[in-house]
Amino acid sequence: MARQSPEEPTLVELTIEEVKAMGKQGMKHPSTPTVLTGGVIGAAAGLVLPVISWPVGLLAGAAVALYTRVKR
Template identity: 50%
Template sequence: MVQLNDPNNRGDFLSDARQELAGMLQDGLSHPSTKPVLAWGAIGAVAAVVLPFVTIPVGLAAGAGYQFYKRVRPN
């Protein structure tokens, strides 16, 4: 099994993201990445309320997407 966040692992981003997402879907809220991704999605949705040109779903997706990317590629 490939360890995510391992500095010696320079695997493909898509396969790492797929593996991380599968773990999040399988483990639910007990997975270490689920809560931060959901929290950043909520932060993005709240920020979208303040910004006039961003809708709430776009803010949610941007916040969750950013945190998901940082969980898969921390550097």
């Protein structure tokens, strides 16, 4: 695992900033539609799969979409 210099923000810090920006800008923020779409896909998977419920799928789908947006 590569070490980050002290100036580089961590993944957690980047994620928090992204969520804050999404909260302030709403649907105008470029990540918001992507994260909402991920949540809808996750919820749909939760309805189809007997192992998880739709709220768990919603949260997981939104989390994966947010992670992929922040990781880029």
